[in-house]
Amino acid sequence: MASKKNEKYTQILEGAVKVFARHGFFRSQVSKIAKEAGVADGTIYLYFKNKEEILIKIFEFKLGKLVERFQSSIGKADNAKEAIREICTIHYSQMEEDVDFAYVAQIELRQSSLELRKAIGQTIKPYIQLIESILMRGIEENVFRSDMNVKLVRLLLFGAMDEVITSWLISGRKYSLMEQIDGTVDFFLRGIRS
Template sequence: MTSKKTEKYQMILEGALKVFAEHGFHKSQVSKIAKAAGVADGTIYLYFKRKEDLLICLFREKLGELVQKFEDSVRDIDDVKEALHKVCEIHYTELENNVDLAHVTQIELRQSSMELRREIGMAFKPYIVLIENLLVKGVQQGVFKPDLDVKLVRLLLFGAMDEVVTSWLISGRKYSLAGQVNGTIDFFLKGIAR
């Protein structure tokens, strides 16, 4: 894409994020997304065939950016406990700083069709793999239990972080999400450390 097309594409994604968070995916009209993005209604269809494609691309882009931040931040950390702490810290901090993204990832995903959830779930896969790789590294280093069920623990850790964010949103964001990092990671480390 040319830089002008890339800029419009990003404007549409940001507009969609705002509108989906405010009105919910099903009640969001393409005209509202276009208005929020500052483009004509028809422009959206030059980039996306249907509203569902827009939601899928939004997840891919935003989660891709998030996974890149995770990977960049843990690349040079040898201590797997510290690396898991960093992943949780970024997860909570990024979503606390972007409430629209938190709302769309936590609330709208659960209200989507199973087919749409499957497609969006593919965007989560690199994140799950990153967590799994950290757990495997911890087992190999002798930091975590040798019989650790890595595939189960990666889902439990991701699921716990996911639920903490959802509870924070439902509570009306009455406390610091980033303030929950130590409690989350300490809980897991007590269960998986040697």
């Protein structure tokens, strides 16, 4: 029974991502999400209070999976430089594979209310903390500058990747996001190398 409940929950989230990407968060009705997810309108309310909660849970779900991928991959990285490259590779590949979520994360989120953005910001925290731990590892390995402002650099790295993805979407995805990995990583490593 629990797996069937989880399956419906996931169906609703995946349906909502598609609907939000296609119609925008504000123009998306719960009925459209239900139709896309293949459930009755009322079923949505068994899992979520409202459309805003659906958006927050999308970020928890998608970013949770992303952080899991990061952690398993970064654990295999020989050093912090490789770990930074892994972060960028996984982030760009995930967004290139899941364009609907990329639109929701990059475009729709910016048009949401301050309260909603704050709630979603909480779901991003584990990702930011992961980047910080890699930066600290690099300092310990003596490959990153010891005088680096880690709290600032973690946001700069996340923000840079965020902006690259937004530009890619706005351009109509005319180029490969994966081709931007070397330029992104090289730029950052030059700035923080010890």
